[in-house]
Amino acid sequence: MPLRILNLISGFLLFATTHLFAQSTNNNTTTNNHLVHSHPGDLPILITAPHGGTNVLKDVLTRTNGTLLRDDGTYELALLVSEELTKLTKGKQPYLVAAQFHRKYLDVNRPATNAFESPGAKSYYDTYHNQTSNYVAEIRQRFGGEGLMIDLHGQARDAASIFRGTGNGVTVLRLIQKQGEAAFTGTNSLLGQLATKGYNIIPNNTPPGKPPEDRSYNGGFTVRTYGSHKDDGIDAIQLELGSQLRRADRKKFATDLAQAIFTFQEKYLKPTESIPKSKTD
Template sequence: MDAWLRKTIVAGLLLAGGVCRAAAPDDLLRLEPGALPLVISAPHGGALEITGSAARRGEGLERKPGGFVVARDGGTEELAGLVADALERRLGARPWLVVNRAHRRFMDPNRRPEEAFEDEAAGAVYRRYHDFLTDACTTMRARHGTGLVIDFHGQGSAAGTVFRGTGNGLSTALLARRFGPRAVVGAESLFGELRQRGVVVHPAPLDGVEQAGFTGGYITKHYGAAGGFDVAAVQLEFGARYRAAPVREGVAEVVADAITAHAVTFLGCRRVGAE
């Protein structure tokens, strides 16, 4: 195939009526292999249409948090990229980055396959997202003997709060088994580190019960527990104040500081310049 034509197809982004469309899964996803035992996943921030796919109808599915939802988690795509950049500055290597750029009304990576898409064009994007996440988790475990999937979301219930979702500890069982409760509900846990840096977190206290509807979704359940990957996974549900464009860069620095501290304590990571 002509190189220019191929590039055009691979780039695949057509501005049609003000809406960006793409057809190939790799144009609808941002997939970057990492060298750290960390994955940043952002399944709901995308705004692109999937060529050849129709908006999901969700027949037979309940419309509720954790059920059939088509609203975007605005700002999380951008925040995920900024946090990855900030982690590289602190840890000298990049995390795995798995970002869905397609709009959630076509495909929802945070649902079981049977509830996630309704046509083949969207199914192909879904499978690519999860094949990459599977590769990330398998590779982290093989290389580092550990790993943490951090799944970025946005919630509209409490603008100033970040909710933790781990299935009340199910998806962080690896950390609890190795290090005890301090790794999942202590001051050095990811949410403990966020709280120390001024982020308003829930549950508060950290060993309280997670908020119903924000206890984690398919991604944290599958990769952190049910799928047998033997890595940990935690969902972060950011309120609007943490995702707004003017504050995102500052928020990314704070979140990266917290992840770095947690990863140095529990995942064997080393800071740039550390002995």
């Protein structure tokens, strides 16, 4: 082979290697694997949305048990909150995991044993939870063991309200123990700020258990799996949002939620990043 062609080939290989390496360390790399939209972040914040997907899974049968309805608008909302938060922080984005498959095929907010009926759904389930648990571990490693997960859902009972789901404070146990109850229910807490902006929070930022959170919306599998009552968890809050906040007012609510997250993390999660992010996307 003539030397000139060899040079061309080695030049191309060098370019390809450098380019691929550059991509793998790019903060904004978004992965869409098994219909799970995810990206790593630069903040100790993880936004999750398990029920907002619309995609058909051809080889998976529709479930015959449990809730089949999707949480309309929560997928789009999760992406919008991520975008708004990135604007507020001038380029730092939260971690994100959002399901794109329809809930009727698998419900990733359940233990694997009753999340799906078709064996073909298992790889989608595993992708969603492997990504979530990798991000929780990465946040803990990078930000001094602390972080906040916000799990976005939809409820049909009250179009303008937000039901809080934390197992009555259980999934934010470390936040309360380390920073006091005000970090959970005070004016600078996440939900305290949303209340100040005029949103109706149920329960209305009263102390955990007084009164108890609504039994239908008091925190599902996700926040109970990754919450800070677990040694390897982070503080986790489930938000059950009325349809108005997910549809007509989605953009405004995304902006307000992002602002509340930003202020919360400035006050209670001051980043002490020391280790660069890994490539768990």
